[in-house]
Amino acid sequence: MKSAFLSDRGVIKVGGEDARHFLNGLVTTNIELVRPGLGRFGALLTPQGKIIADFLVTEIPAGHGGGFLLDCPKSLAQPLTARLSIYKLRAKVVIENLSDSLGVLAVWDGQPQMTPDLAFADPRDNELGWRILVPAELAEKAAAAIGATMTSEADYEAHRIACGAPRGGVDFGYNDAFPHDANMDRLHGVDFDKGCYIGQEVVSRMQHRGTARNRIVRVGIDGDVASGTTVMAGEKTVGTFGSSAGGHGLALLRVDRVNDAIESGLAVTAEGHALTFVAPQDIALPKKAVT
Template identity: 50%
Template sequence: MPATHLIDRGVIRVSGEDARDFLQNIVTNDMDAVTPDQAGYGALLTPQGKIICDFLVVAVPEGEGGGFLLDTPLLQTADLMKRLKLYKLRARVALDDLTEATAVIASCDGAALPEEAGLVYVDPRLPGLGQRAMTDRDGAAEIATASADAWHASRIALGVPEGGRDFTYGDAFPHEALLDQLGGVSFKKGCYIGQEVVSRMQHRGTARTRVVPIVFVDGIAAETGSDATAGGKALGRIGSGANGRALALLRLDRVADALAAGEPLLGGGLAFSLAKPDFIRFPFPGEAGFGAAA
């Protein structure tokens, strides 16, 4: 059971009698579905619909204090705290940054973590991501002995993007970062910040840019940040990679044009092809229905 300490993750606690309603009114996911037995995945957006921060949401059992813990990207934690405080107003909510004392660990192979790992929860995005846990930082090294590279290799193989590596916070829409494919957006709940933009993209099918998994023909992944091109025209950017695979933020309509013209897709000068995972429901270039909705 290899597990790793994700040192690039922070933890925020949202507690108090209004905690659930407070989050329900501002985040993209449906908080009514988040229970001690079922974590959630969502994001806080700008009013223009771009991702400020995405996170996993874990409900704490009432016997352990109640409220919710947000498993967040470390570099976004301070900004997320600032935004949450801004939206708090008169809500009966307490906000605490627990990052200094709390570690997030994750299974690298989808296997279960031991009960002594702390507050254990299943990653709600994909079953293959396995379990995660929040535990005392001082004891994390005893449980998590694998390198972070092992976890990222697993994530990349599954096709799951990560902010700061595969898309840019403050610049990407939820559809571009696949939140709509990974259960990170509810299209049935009420209003939340940025909801009008996200709903419009969903109903009009205007998400032309997406993070998608790719496979390099020669088995060597291009460096993160390399340009993706075809026929000398820009397609997008290569994100995180491992074992000859990567994630790339691409204009899929331009990819379709390149494929139709017989032009090779290149990342950092290395040829690649798209690799569609089972969880992605929108059509890829070359599939029936592509262009009707991205």
């Protein structure tokens, strides 16, 4: 079993007696279902339905003060703290950026021998493993306690890419991508049955009308290609290449254009390197969009 402390991840605490109701009215996931030891994947959106920040969220046990912890990109921790604070109004909540004192240990390729406090299975995909929220100076001790070997962030990055889990700011742009673009609907990041949240109407319409055309797709590639490289099919732009490691990559593609290219026998390339599709179903057109 492997583990790595993720220096690019931060932690936000949302506490107070109104914390659950407050968060549930803002974000894409159902906070009513979050419990200590259980995590959910979600995002805060713009009113136009685009991702401001995505995160994993878990509940703090009552014995540790209660409230919720958001595992989010460290670069967005303070802006997200400020953004959430705008919505406080009269709600009895306290929002704090704890990134200087609390971080994220990722664990994969095995089952922890014991479950520490503030640990939860990654809700996006079983293959991604576990998350443990822990101070950086205690990461190695936590890894040893669960029977994991500490390894590098690069090892986890390769694992994330192979699992097809997008990383914001690399595989898609914040304030530019819809949840469907980043596969949040496929990674259990959007609850289509919960009540209202910011941007819900746009996201629900895309889901029920099958109008999502952009998807992050797992690809194979023989060569090194920089993130942000244009993906081409013949002379036509069909998307943008994201992160890659060990011959695996992620690319944000217009699936209708890619399907047209495949049907026409055109190679899909990035900087002249041909892309292969790890799971062809990833680029399948939405059923309701097919005429």
